[in-house]
Amino acid sequence: MEKSAEGTGWPTLLKLAGAQKGQLFFALLLTALAVICELLPYWILFQAIDAILNQAADLPQQFLSLAGWLAVALVLKTVLYGLAYFFSHQAAFKILAGTRKQLVSQLANAPLAWLQKNPSGRLKQSVLQDVENVEMVISHHSVEVFAALLSPLLVTVFLFWIDWRLALAALAVVPLAILASTLFMRDTSAQYEQHNKTAAGLSSATVEYLRNMPVMKMFRQDSSTFQVMRYRLACYYDLITDLTQKTVPGWALFTSLLGANVLFILPVGIGLYNASEVTLSQIIMVVILGSGMLKPLLKVSRFFMEINEVLAGIQHLQPILDLTPEQAGQPVDIQQPVTLIFERVSFRYGLRSILKEIDLTFVAGSHTVILGPSGAGKSTLAQLLGGLLLPNSGRILINGTSLSTLSQQQRAALIAVASQEVFLFKGSIIDNLRLGSPHASKTEIATAIGAAQAETLIASLPDGYDTLVAEQGIRLSGGERQRIAIARALLADTPIVVLDEATASLDNQTQRAFYQGLKTHYPDKTFLIIAHRSQGREDADQIVIIEQGEIQACGTHSTLLQSNAYYQQQWQWQQNTESWSIGVPVNGSSGAQYG
Incomplete structure (x- = not known):
């Protein structure tokens, strides 16, 4: 009747998202165009710096033209991001509604013995909170994470177009950042699964506490006498404390490394400039782009931290989604008399x-x-x-x-x-x-x-x-x-x-x-x-x-x-x-x- 829930939750998430793949593809296409428009001002800035350093004769006219293109790029970026979010939210809420309908339908047809084995607090969390987390991933993270991945990639292409050595200098910290990320992300999946279980236990205890509140008031009792609630709260606090202590140091190191590539860009850039292999405007552009090119990866890293909790919840959806309809059973004459x-x-x-x-x-x-x-x-x-x-x-x-x-x-x-x-x-x-x-x-x-x-x-x-x-x-x-x-x-x-x-x-x-x-x-x-x-x-x-x-x-x-x-x-x-x-x-x- 029930399949085992295996894997990381990614297959289930992708299957749910596949129900609206057309709208999601369109949202990502609009996001890609928005990212290009977001980077266009840097190209315009590069042209302006180059014009100033080269003391162009028609500088005022060039500035006026560049300002016009800058305004167009900013307007297009805003419009395209707005449309991308519109379609991602449309897709997300359709997936949300469809998934909840499917879950409720599955639960309505679930065998009573199966329902008896699964606590109502856990099922409530699956239908409400776990599905709500899926909506957040699709409506917001799909656009934001895709943009955060595409932006450094386009900047890297642009830096290689300027000078491949400056581009490699800008990317020198990436292996160190990945190593730090791998170290502090280690075992977090299991920890977030434990977090999800602990949160479900706390949710059930809270429901029980609220239901019994009238009885407790009659006997002049408060939350301190509700041992289950106190125990669940203590477990949740201990788990959050442990999770914070394990992730914060690594996260701090990771964020610091992402902004440290200027330490490589400047020496390489000065050396190349002294050798007359790059211009001053190129170095300025690489410093401006390089110093911030990896910052979007913070959003990607944060996403992969948060997605563990979401995936842990999605894994709890799988047993419900995998419930198969009951067999029709043997036809039985229910006319009386029956023995x-x-x-x-x-x-x-x-x-x-x-x-x-x-x-x-x-x-x-x-x-x-x-x-x-x-x-x-x-x-x-x-x-x-x-x-x-x-x-x-x-x-x-x-x-x-x-x-x-x-x-x-x-x-x-x-x-x-x-x-x-x-x-x-x-x-x-x-x-x-x-x-x-x-x-x-x-x-x-x-x-x-x-x-x-x-x-x-x-x-x-x-x-x-x-x-x-x-x-x-x-x-x-x-x-x-x-x-x-x-x-x-x-x-x-x-x-x-x-x-x-x-x-x-x-x-x-x-x-x-x-x-x-x-x-x-x-x-x-x-x-x-x-x-x-x-x-x-x-x-x-x-x-x-x-x-x-x-x-x-x-x-x-x-x-x-x-x-x-x-x-x-x-x-x-x-x-x-x-x-x-x-x-x-x-x-x-x-x-x-x-x-």
């Missing part, structure tokens, strides 16, 4: 075993409750059914067809999952309800809302179904969000519905009414209910007890109440909780019950 079977299913995180050879059968139209302590592996069952995880061994079968052979679309048409962690999108209540069934009728919506015990909630909202909710439903309580999510799962019209702690925020009375509503309104659906307590589900077709990843018991309420110690204890706690209240002691009782 769901776990056949010796095992799952582990690394060396830690979560589920151990689970064998379960869920008959069509049945209600199954999965109970067990925290960490027993209950939610892992839901994630396996939802496609967020893949079993390490064993099979999950629907009507005899392995779930692993189905596409995500086929799986979603068979199984709907509602979990305790509810996500509501920014929009209206009706938009969120119709997420899995865009064409659901008013009757179907009313039935789902009724079964989810959300009728009173909808009636209390200012605009009913059209009430707008913020992202993640933060204007609603936890129980209200859960009811909307449950109704959304019911509307998906799948034969199997998984409720993973989806009623955890509901009170006991609402839970009983909810489960009764499922029986009444959806008698043909198969429900897998994962919970810490079985309150209100005494009539479930089967109750499964899972401890330490293994099935300890399976049966009805009455059989487990007689045979399973864990279920007996849980049931007794639930009964005590229901009968417990706060008030005046009844009949002088000193127990926990008050009336």
Whole structure:
């Protein structure tokens, strides 16, 4: 499903830029013309100096003519650079938009298991920051770096035209500068890759910190108590400090060498002048051009320093771009009745075993409750059914067809999952309800809302179904969000519905009414209910007890109440909780019950 991301990132960058190669070529052509116009004033200056030194008879007229050409060159340079930047920016923003569309499309079709392995902070950085860096390279650096490379090249040609010995003197420092650049650029690619990873970790920690800020304020905590944030900040600071200490000395040496060629030009020029092999105007011109001819290479060197960070980010785009569409999978008849079977299913995180050879059968139209302590592996069952995880061994079968052979679309048409962690999108209540069934009728919506015990909630909202909710439903309580999510799962019209702690925020009375509503309104659906307590589900077709990843018991309420110690204890706690209240002691009782 995913190819390995190899190389330096250059192939990916060139491939992205190739989408607008026509506009980029035109931008570079205009840049070349602009560079020529930028160097024309030096040729004009050379003519003026030569005219002065040779005491030309028509000096005022020559100066007037040269001034006119100088004005034309400056205007042309400005216009050509402006047009070059226009086309490079046009190309860059088209590449930016196209790349983001491609990334979002790839992520939309990515397998849930792949998304589960890649943190949202890393993916956010890829789609936003890493792509933004690509835009900067194409819109600005393409023009500026090309100009910075072409300008010294044209100056060198001009210097060789004046005198090849003066030209070699001007270029004498180039090998030393390249050596210094090579030394201080060594290993920076790996350092910038580490910088990118550290920045992504800091980004994820910052998002988590901001999301948890309300909770921290409630407990009067500040950033100093958020250990992850402090650790990420310290790592980032240490990395930047180390990177600066390694690059600044070499960079200083490199910049100094680029301006040191005058030390070679002057002795050579004086010697040639004394030998009457060059004129004074030629020496002046070579000194003027030579002293600044290598300065544009500073921009090139800075580009190659900055591009390491960009390429490190582009390498993270590659796994997303390389994701191949899911196979269509085997055609499956999703008409009811369907039978769901776990056949010796095992799952582990690394060396830690979560589920151990689970064998379960869920008959069509049945209600199954999965109970067990925290960490027993209950939610892992839901994630396996939802496609967020893949079993390490064993099979999950629907009507005899392995779930692993189905596409995500086929799986979603068979199984709907509602979990305790509810996500509501920014929009209206009706938009969120119709997420899995865009064409659901008013009757179907009313039935789902009724079964989810959300009728009173909808009636209390200012605009009913059209009430707008913020992202993640933060204007609603936890129980209200859960009811909307449950109704959304019911509307998906799948034969199997998984409720993973989806009623955890509901009170006991609402839970009983909810489960009764499922029986009444959806008698043909198969429900897998994962919970810490079985309150209100005494009539479930089967109750499964899972401890330490293994099935300890399976049966009805009455059989487990007689045979399973864990279920007996849980049931007794639930009964005590229901009968417990706060008030005046009844009949002088000193127990926990008050009336």
